[in-house]
Amino acid sequence: MNLSLRTSIIFATLLGLLLPSGVNGYISLTRQLDNAQRQINNDHQRIADILVLGMQEPLWNLSPDAGKPLLDSVVSDERIVRITVNDSTLGLFLEANKPERRRGHLHSLTRVVSKQGSNIGTITIELDDGSATTRISSEQRLYLAAVLLQIVLSLGLILLLLESRIIRPLAELSRQAIKLARRELDEAFTWHRSDEIGTLGQNLDTTRRSLSELILTLEQKNLQLETDLLGRRQIELALRTSQDRYQRLVESTRIIPWDANPDEWRFTYVGPQAEALLGYPLAQWYHEGFLSSYLHPDDRHHAYRLFNETSKEGTSEFECRFQSSEGKEIWVLLTASNQCDANNKRTLQGFIIDISARKQAELEMEHYRNHLEEVVEARTRALASANHELKAFSYSLSHDLRIPLRTIEGFSQVLLEDYIGSLDVNARNYLARIRSTIQNMASLIDDLLNLSKLTRIEVRSQAIDISELSAEIIDEFRSLQPQRQVEVHIEEHLQAHADPKLILIALRHLLDNAWKFTEQTEHAKISIGATQVNGQTVFHIQDNGCGFDMAHADKIFSPFQRLHSQSELTGNGIGLAIVQCIIHRHDGRIWTKSQPGSNTFFYFTLPNKAQLNNHLLNEL
The missing domain is CATH 3.30.450.20 (PAS domain)
Known part of the structure; x- marks a missing residue:
């Protein structure tokens, strides 16, 4: 940046006057801004702590209405622009958005909501700092006005002193310097001032005398430079030789x-x-x-x-x-x-x-890749054929097992009817255990056949009433065990679009689990309901039975996987695998939440009619 001497002196003087006050003002305003920012961060953390504690139960029970009052209370703070509550499984759970409140910088804070060691959702709070920055900006304008007034007063005094003490003497120095540039070195420079500029003028006269002597020296140096130029030409010739050598190297x-x-x-x-x-x-x-x-x-x-x-x-x-x-x-x-x-x-x-060799290798690689794809396709067809044969084998094996089971059951029945008097107590006990095992084996074969059929049966979807089907199943359970006192709540008009026969099987297994697992509970409760989440209906079946540890939740839908012993509860562990197969055949999802000795939830989704139509259109 090229500045004149006058401008440089004025700028340096004003900078020296304004720098202390400017630094002091900047530190003061920065401290205020830091305090405001610290207060905003503390408020932000406090609001997040309130929401994390308040949203645990609504998220756990999938009840948006339970968390709405707390959300409305927090949003009453004018600094809050947006709050979103997300379920870890279903996505957006609650949201409050006030975009008109945004006036300054937006601060965002996300916290995880946990319960019983599981992350059940997240909360995001966006806070605006506009009110704090507005006050600080007002103080900045007042401070700027004071600085401008100081600049005007200082500038007048500086110009008055600068013209008389510096500018005119410097003009004389400039005139004498021009003489030096024109090599007018014979006239001496005379100065009568004793200040710094006078000293500079005297030094300028010393420079005039030195230049006169230097010119004589340069003339002698010119002769020596001509000699050096001859040596430089020889160096250039050597350089061209080196360039030719480099060119030959590249071209080889x-x-x-x-x-x-x-x-x-x-x-x-x-x-x-x-x-x-x-x-x-x-x-x-x-x-x-x-x-x-x-x-x-x-x-x-x-x-x-x-x-x-x-x-x-x-x-x-x-x-x-x-x-x-x-x-x-x-x-x-x-x-x-x-x-x-x-x-x-x-x-x-x-x-x-x-790069011809590399391209040839790429072509060979492409040929090999195509061959590999053909091999994979052939293996896929072979795998499909093997799966088909495996299903046929499973079906045939299940049927073939029935014949020896019926033979064993028949002979055991003959023993009970014809030789009961000849058998002692231990023999009769052994015979009863044999018949019980035969019945369990027959039940297991039936379940295997049912599971095998589910993978092949055609899904015929229509409008169904989940509430009505659930009520029929509960009435059947009550007629079989009239001594049981179970409080059952079924939400009305739970509509879905699915195959009624398959859904009836799935509901029977789910409700049978709830009925069995509440057998040891003093005040047994079972509820069937649904919740709307992001436009999708999520059905749930809840019971207050013995529950289970969520660490084993990945095994609960696998065939023959039991979380309780046979002595505690009956069953062969294939029922929930059948339920999962039915729900997946309807392009739905099923999952569970539970804890030992407390409530157990089974959630599942079924596509509505609009989603089913879109799926069919995409397939067409």
């Missing part, structure tokens, strides 16, 4: 250097290796139509890209094919560097590298 490699004139679309230099690459004489490379004539027709667009679309300063590279004199396709990597000289004229420089 397989990397072909080239230069080109983009305005004329022709090479101005090509390394001699190019002649061996394509078999054309080197002079033929310099013709204007070389690229358009010997580039492969499918790659000629690269020439337009190279000569027309390359930026003024930049590099590019691409792979293309040349046609050799023998008719072969030669793959090369062509690199180009675009440069501009002082007259803004473009020149292109780069290298041509033969």
Whole structure:
């Protein structure tokens, strides 16, 4: 930055006057801003702590209405712009948005909501700091007005002193300096002042005398410089020899250097290796139509890209094919560097590298990849056939097992009817255990057949009432065990679009689990309901039975996996696997939440009619 002496002195003086007050003001305003920011952060953390504690129960029970009063109470703070509550499984749970409150910088804080060691959701709070920054901005304007008044008063006093003590003496110094520039060194410079400028004038006269002596010395040096120029010419000759040696080194490699004139679309230099690459004489490379004539027709667009679309300063590279004199396709990597000289004229420089061997390897790799895809497809067909045979084998095996079971059951029945008097107590006990095992085996075979059928049965969806189906199943359970006192709550008009036979099987298994697992509970309760989450209906079946540890939740839907012993509760562990298969056949989801000795929830989704129509349209 070129400033005059007057401007520099004024600027330095004003800076010295204003710097202390400016630093003090800046520190004060910064401290205020830090205090305001600290208060906002503390309030932000406090609000987040309140919401994390208040949203545990609504998120756990999937009850948005239970968390709405707390959300409305927190949003009454005018600094809060937006609050979102997300369920870890279902996504958006609650939201409050006040975009009109945003006036300054937006602070965002996200906290995780946990219960019983599980992350059940997240809370995000966005807070605006506009009110605090507005007050600080007002104080900044007042401080700026005071600084401007100080500048005006200081500037007047500085100009008055500067003109009389500095500017006029400096003008005289300037006139004498011009004489020095014109080599008028005979006249002495006279100064009668005793201040710093007077001393500078006296030193200027000393400089005049030194220059006079220096000129004489330079004339002698010129003679010596002419001698040095002769030595420099010898150095330049050695440099050109070195450049020629470097050029030979480059041209002896397989990397072909080239230069080109983009305005004329022709090479101005090509390394001699190019002649061996394509078999054309080197002079033929310099013709204007070389690229358009010997580039492969499918790659000629690269020439337009190279000569027309390359930026003024930049590099590019691409792979293309040349046609050799023998008719072969030669793959090369062509690199180009675009440069501009002082007259803004473009020149292109780069290298041509033969990559035919690499391209051949890539073609062989592509052939191998295609062959591999054919092998994978054949293996997939074989796997599908094996799965089909496995299903047929499972079905046949289950039927074939029934014959020996019926034989064993028949002979045991004969023993009970014809020889009961001849058997002692232990024999009768053993015979009863054999018959019980046969019945469990038959039940297991039936369940295996049912599970096998579910993978093949056609799903016929229609409008169904989940509430009505659930009530029929509960009435059946009550008729079988009239002594049980179970409080059952079924939400009315739970509608879905699914196969009624398959859903009836799934509901029977889910409600049978709830009925069995509340058998040891003093005040047994079972409820069936639904919740709307993001436009999707989530059905749930809740019971207050013995529960289970969520660490084993990944096993509960696997066949033959039991979380309780056979002595505690009956069953073969295949019921929930059947439920999961039915729900998945309807493109739905099923999951569970529980804890030992407390409530157990089974959640599942079924597509509504609109979603089912969209799915069918996508398949068509």
